Amino acid sequence: MSRMIVEVNHVDKTFHSDWGRVEALRDIAFGCSKSEFISILGPSGCGKTTLLRIIAGLEDPDSGEVIFQGKVIRGPGLERAVVFQEPRLFPWLSVKENISFGLSGKKSKNEIDKIVEETLDLVGLTAFLKAYPYELSGGMAQRVAIARAFAFEPEALLLDEPFSALDAQTRLRLQEELLDIWRKTEKTIILVTHDIEEAIILSQRIFIMSPSPGTVKEILDVPLPYPRDRESPEFIRLRKYIFDRILIKT
Amino acid sequence: MPVNNKTGEFANYREVRNNGSLLEAVLKGITFPLLLIVFWELSARAGLVNALFLPAPSKIYLTLLDMLQDGLLEKHLFASMVRLTYGFFITVVIAVPLGILVGKARNFRFWVNPTLSFLQQIPPIAWIPIFMLWLGIEEASKIAVIVYAAFFPVFLNTVQGVTSVDPKLIEVGRAYMLTPLQMIKKVYIPSASMSIFVGLRLGLSNCWRALVGAELLAASTGIGYLIIEGRQLLQPDKIFVAVLTIGVAGLFIDICLKRLENKLMPWKKVYQSGEKR
Numbered sequence: 001m002s003r004m005i006v007e008v009n010h011v012d013k014t015f016h017s018d019w020g021r022v023e024a025l026r027d028i029a030f031g032c033s034k035s036e037f038i039s040i041l042g043p044s045g046c047g048k049t050t051l052l053r054i055i056a057g058l059e060d061p062d063s064g065e066v067i068f069q070g071k072v073i074r075g076p077g078l079e080r081a082v083v084f085q086e087p088r089l090f091p092w093l094s095v096k097e098n099i100s101f102g103l104s105g106k107k108s109k110n111e112i113d114k115i116v117e118e119t120l121d122l123v124g125l126t127a128f129l130k131a132y133p134y135e136l137s138g139g140m141a142q143r144v145a146i147a148r149a150f151a152f153e154p155e156a157l158l159l160d161e162p163f164s165a166l167d168a169q170t171r172l173r174l175q176e177e178l179l180d181i182w183r184k185t186e187k188t189i190i191l192v193t194h195d196i197e198e199a200i201i202l203s204q205r206i207f208i209m210s211p212s213p214g215t216v217k218e219i220l221d222v223p224l225p226y227p228r229d230r231e232s233p234e235f236i237r238l239r240k241y242i243f244d245r246i247l248i249k250t
Numbered sequence: 251m252p253v254n255n256k257t258g259e260f261a262n263y264r265e266v267r268n269n270g271s272l273l274e275a276v277l278k279g280i281t282f283p284l285l286l287i288v289f290w291e292l293s294a295r296a297g298l299v300n301a302l303f304l305p306a307p308s309k310i311y312l313t314l315l316d317m318l319q320d321g322l323l324e325k326h327l328f329a330s331m332v333r334l335t336y337g338f339f340i341t342v343v344i345a346v347p348l349g350i351l352v353g354k355a356r357n358f359r360f361w362v363n364p365t366l367s368f369l370q371q372i373p374p375i376a377w378i379p380i381f382m383l384w385l386g387i388e389e390a391s392k393i394a395v396i397v398y399a400a401f402f403p404v405f406l407n408t409v410q411g412v413t414s415v416d417p418k419l420i421e422v423g424r425a426y427m428l429t430p431l432q433m434i435k436k437v438y439i440p441s442a443s444m445s446i447f448v449g450l451r452l453g454l455s456n457c458w459r460a461l462v463g464a465e466l467l468a469a470s471t472g473i474g475y476l477i478i479e480g481r482q483l484l485q486p487d488k489i490f491v492a493v494l495t496i497g498v499a500g501l502f503i504d505i506c507l508k509r510l511e512n513k514l515m516p517w518k519k520v521y522q523s524g525e526k527r
Contacts, residue, residue, distance in 0.1 A: 056425060057425075058421060058424060058425060076424055076425045076426075076427055077427065078426070078427055081425075081426075082425045084418070084421075084422075086418065088418050088419060088421075088422045090419060090422075090436075090437075090440065091517045092440040092441075092443070092515065092517055093440075101426070101436065102426040102427065102428060102432075102436075105432075132516065132517045133517070134517050152426065
């Protein structure tokens with residue numbers, strides 16, 4: 001457990017609003033090693049998105065800290081790319097421009113062209129280089145968002161329920177593609193999800209969270225080999241176990 | 251990658267919208283004016299109206315041809331257009347950057363809004379005498395009126411556009427480490443461009459009105475002057491030519507801007523109808 005790329009040290013976060021205070025995270029502590037694929041699993045409102053946003057640097061913890069590659073996180077960084085629940089593409093930019101957005105000025109034109117080509121190839125959308133977001137389906141738009149995240153050549157990918165807004169078939173396909181990309185690129189991936197099957201299919205470890213206050217209830221290894229079979233007895237047993245763990249209020 | 255229906259998924263909205271309905275729209279839109287002109291011409295020929303007050307459309311048309319032949323109409327129209335261009339250009343240079351600034355610095359609004367709301371109530375033409383006193387009777391005072399007239403729609407729409415940028419897109423900009431300047435250039439301005447364009451169109455139409463007003467009061471060239479001359483020489487046909495030219499030119503300018511808007515923002519239509527992603 002020494003070569004950790006992400007270390008979350010006793011992070012607390014409470015939100016104050018007109019309706020009262022919500023303790024989103026209490027004493028969260030875990031680590032994630034390089035090239036690992038982990039899932040943060042829990043029902044909505046358990047603070048999992050907040051946790052991801054803190055790792056992304058979009059939100060500050062009230063106390064505690066997140067260490068990334070040995071440095072304490074203070075704000076967003078290009079080494080940690082975020083994919084949000086919605087694609088959040090810029091409607092006025094073409095697919096190519098959306099992906100290279102933010103790269104211009106940092107890289108040469110040739111390099112950018114190469115990166116765009118590679119990342120689009122990664123998500124299987126090479127034909128849509130010049131399309132605008134309104135011309136894409138939801139699944140395609142989300143793939144472009146993933147390509148955009150990869151274009152920055154981040155160390156870690158932070159995914160906030162990236163497939164939850166998609167239909168079932170598209171979701172399955174994108175999960176497969178994500179696994180593929182992960183094995184090709186060996187990036188560290190932290191996935192936030194409420195979908196138990198998604199967590200088991202994709203990740204090596206699952207962090208089960210429980211709400212109010214948001215805490216990590218259990219860390220679970222998934223010892224199954226890839227690609228995983230949803231029908232296998234181990235898979236079904238694991239799913240049942242997690243399901244029960246989430247339901248029981250302890 | 252198992253993507254087999256690539257072309258099927260690629261819904262091209264640009265082709266779907268308005269197929270061939272343009273002709274229909276033009277026909278519908280032109281019916282009422284045509285009927286009016288026919289009715290007008292018939293009543294003029296029947297001697298129902300005094301030609302001194304209301305010349306027949308055919309007479310107006312002949313005067314129009316005459317004025318085009320002398321180059322009279324072109325000369326005055328050109329003079330007005332030059333003023334419009336200067337005035338509008340100055341407005342854009344002042345109002346858009348100011349609008350972006352005010353829209354971004356949220357607190358600044360509280361300092362300037364009351365003043366602006368007050369100034370907005372005053373019709374530009376009311377300022378003409380004082381502008382003339384300050385800037386003389388030449389071009390400067392007219393351009394000042396135009397700038398005043400166009401400033402508010404352009405400025406207010408820019409502010410509106412900048413303040414209503416989707417916070418989710420701003421967050422993307424943050425996550426991908428844009429500098430404040432890049433943020434304005436890459437997120438705020440494109441996002442506000444739709445609203446800015448609405449302001450530009452409103453502003454231009456305001457410009458046009460204010461300009462004609464200014465020319466009516468004091469000018470030796472321009473479409474407004476042409477109207478005054480027509481009155482002084484008791485040539486109502488000339489007045490009508492000038493008035494109709496104002497309408498046609500205004501319409502033409504607006505259509506050009508609309509075209510430009512669609513060209514610059516092909517994504518606009520779908521984005522507006524709520525399909526934003």
